[in-house]
Amino acid sequence: MSENTHEDAYLEVTDLQVQFPTADGLVRAVQGLSYSVPLGRTLAIVGESGSGKSVSSMAVLGLHDRKVARISGSIKVGGREIVGMSEKELEGFRGGGAAMIFQDPQSSLHPYFTVGDQIMESYRAHTKVSKRAAKERAIDMLNRVGIPNPKRRVDQYPHEFSGGMRQRAMIAMALVNDPKLLIADEPTTALDVTVQAQILDLIADLQRDFGSAVVFITHDLGVVAEIADDILVMYAGTAVEHGPVKKILAEPLHPYAWGLLESIPALTGDPQPLHPIPGTPPSLLALPSGCPFHPRCEFKDRVPNNHCTTLRPDLIPRTGDLGRTSRCHLKDPDQVFELEVLPRLP
Amino acid sequence: MTATTTAKSGVRSVPGAPLLELDAVKMHFKTKGEGLLARRTQWVQAVDGVDLTVQPGETLGLVGESGCGKSTTARLITRLLEPTGGQIRYQGVDIAHMSDRQLRPYRREIQLIFQDPYSSLNPRHTVGTIVGTALRTHEMVAKSGELKRVQELLELVGLNPEHYNRYPHEFSGGQRQRIGIARALAARPKIIVADEPVSALDVSIQAQVMNLLEELRKELGIAFVFIAHDLGVVRHFCDRIAVMYLGRVVEEGPRDSLYEKPQHPYTQALLSAVPDIGVVRGTPPKNRIRLVGDVPSPVDPPSGCRFRTRCWKAQDICATEDPALIERAPAQQVACHFAEPPAESILAETA
Structure with missing residues (x-):
């Protein structure tokens, strides 16, 4: 882009x-x-x-x-x-x-x-x-x-x-x-x-x-x-991640996108247990406070001061990566993905 | 063969027989022709000579596209339909033409889970009634213990047991799909036929339900006939997979050999058509086989091999001789005159 x-x-x-x-x-x-x-x-x-x-x-x-x-x-x-x-x-x-x-x-x-x-x-x-x-x-x-x-x-x-x-x-x-x-x-x-x-x-x-x-x-x-x-x-009615397909599907930065990737069974390799997102999407009548994804997010405790439950994150550009934005409070999503999410992808 | 009857359940069985065996099963539906042919009776050959075997605790996947007969097969196994030919043997006993009364004990052991969680539950009954009716029909528990058992079942499928009156x-x-699963489990079945159990669900919910089915299978040792059009889902869940095309099984084999070395041209085309997310991780795009045309009508299927009208390998013999399902690799059976593993892997390697 x-x-x-x-x-x-x-x-x-x-x-x-x-x-x-x-x-x-x-x-x-x-x-x-x-x-x-x-x-x-x-x-x-x-x-x-x-x-x-x-x-x-x-x-x-x-x-x-x-x-x-x-x-x-x-x-x-x-x-x-x-x-x-x-x-x-x-x-x-x-x-x-x-x-x-x-x-x-x-x-x-x-x-x-x-x-x-x-x-x-x-x-x-x-x-x-x-x-x-x-x-x-x-x-x-x-x-x-x-x-x-x-x-x-x-x-x-x-x-x-x-x-x-x-x-x-x-x-x-x-x-x-x-x-x-x-x-x-x-x-x-x-x-x-x-x-x-x-x-x-x-x-x-x-x-x-x-x-x-x-x-x-x-x-x-x-x-x-x-x-x-x-x-x-x-x-839940908003963009949580946006950018070029090749980058986002290879290295997504939002926990919801991680959850989606972890829910799709692979066509090759040994079948691994799936790691689905817990819970269900929120009702649009009563959206959760803070980040709308926080009730299903396993990483919300990584963010200090309960920001995830109280403060709605903005869609912010990722530094050094043109045309790419994500809506999450996590400080180092690329590292979390690399070290914790990538190894358990199906 | 002498069948012995288990006194309590009323289910007869032949010692040493597989749990479920379909032997040349046919289901031809009668229909009227169109226009000038309106007076002539035609037969839709929905299922036309299917052989399948399921051992206790095994999961058999059935894949194929719309109209291939996979859902009809599910209805035949559960005897919601009576086949027009062949045998359906449960523990060695043919149940193909049993009366409803005779079938009753068998229905308890062969349960069905439906695709649509919205239309398969009675909206005017509470969850407790829905699951409880299954318990009562099959006389699973005494009236006094019914509520307790309903709650156990709800808990087993990951629902709040206090929600029985919702x-x-x-x-x-x-959650509705979980209720459908609880209802099927109420009868303590030995085999569950699941017809597209996750295809109506969102991806993240689909993964939750698949994990639940996987746990139940491991814990309770239930055999499954798992029908789905999503090849990734089937691969994840099944030990063995049968590929159907126009009322026939064209290839059947263990999961790994079927997905890595499919030998029937149709299986190869089907697997190559699945869009793969791997391309963004730098894996080479698949060598896609493009099929032309549509699936022929099951009223008047092609002579010989049914796939020949769309097959790039077709020769004269394919029109005259119906290929039999024969073993081409260990435990892998293929119905094709020119069966061979693909020249190069048609599936992209994972990164």
Whole structure:
């Protein structure tokens, strides 16, 4: 990551807050999230259920119902501010400049319309072309995402497609308007590994061709290692670690990231006992005081003066390591990782 | 073969027989064709000739992609389904076509854990009732001792025993999966069939539940048939692993030889497709085998070898002759005419 990231960032999220008032109280789903993604790069957002990874990404496309969600902070896409945009402006923005791929292609494609109709509708909403030209475009897109026999397939219904093909069709629909920003929310989680490998290759190829900025939401660190340039680890609505993938997965500095690595069984070597993070993620209605991770953190006693339980740590840059930040009170996380965590990784 | 009956449990057994044996088991579901073929009956060959053996205390992993028949196999072993062919022998006695009444003592010894911790527990029953019903059904304890046993079971799976009067919605996903495990343990089973028991859980919770299953297996000596699509999870938990494709077992063997020297092209493709975090620690990327196309329909599977339509090694013989599952390396059986270990290790070495 270079120093001028901020100037050429295509997506720039600053101090994003997303809250949902409910009968039980205020759900703080995202609190003070900031990140940026330049064109041609992929940012992976990882975290467990309820960490805010999907909620924050839906906010980027203005997908939250404003009657239900309170959103503050700033989200700039290609210089345009999304927070506070009218529904009409958002409609023009979505599908055109930015698009989203979802986890479940089954529920994201309409069962009553042919796959071709749905791709054409998305295309014609943003480009004034004839039906015939739109159909040509749909066939071309199906071909590009690797669907065999696209001329025949374009007139078929979603139920006639297999799971992997439906995911490809959804990607074709998302990319039909050459979006500069693509948000992929667990796009391969519902797929089998061999199909997942095909879809990951496809997203990487398409990104190379279109040069778009990609936000890839996943919980699979193996997928992150293969596809992303940067990684943002989220916990309880905030970023706890952020930076280049190669550095963070090789030498993470936050105890939560350590716990994730220790929970994944290895594919080689003698199986070692796993060392999972104890407990469960906190409720977003009543976040713990201090560091939100402290109730599950085995290193909190290393920090003097009970800082972990009383003081919320800031996301601070790591000295001498450009573009890398972590939210933890530990003084020497690199040494703790090296000496204590690394030896027990699976 | 003469089976002897254990008077107390009502379970018959043949001395020296393996705990569980599937012998050419078939499950063909009847279905109607589409369009012009609507009147013709078709058969979905979900499981088509599966042989498996599980010894007492052993863990057998079943892997494969959607539609390969692994969940159907789980339902056959637990006899939620009656097979259309073959034998399912429990301690040497065929239970494939037993009536519900005859099955009752066997159901106690063969328990099932489900994937979805949300839909497999009755939301209107307390945890105590859920686990207690299992105790009562199998007449495990006297009424007076029921609560005590429920609490013991909750403690065994790492839940607070005082929470017996809470409802499922008061627990998290990982805790609900523990309740499902406690329910299975209530019957003191000899074998547990676990169908994707951790795949609905977050990574850190998944590791907690896997450690729990591991402890129970060591402490109680229960055998497992462990079904999962995550190859890392299966490798972590199982002694032996069978790989399924389109209703058949294509390769089966001890954990290490199967993961390090897989001989069936499908196993090789499957293992090579798993994204590996090792690449960031400087290990060379895997030599990925890319499969083309989709799994064929189980209504009309390809002749001969079922994997041939997607196999890069396929020759004429693959279309005409169905390859048998034969031993190619010690204890490793492969169903392929051209079985051989991979030329170079397809799995990245760990740092």
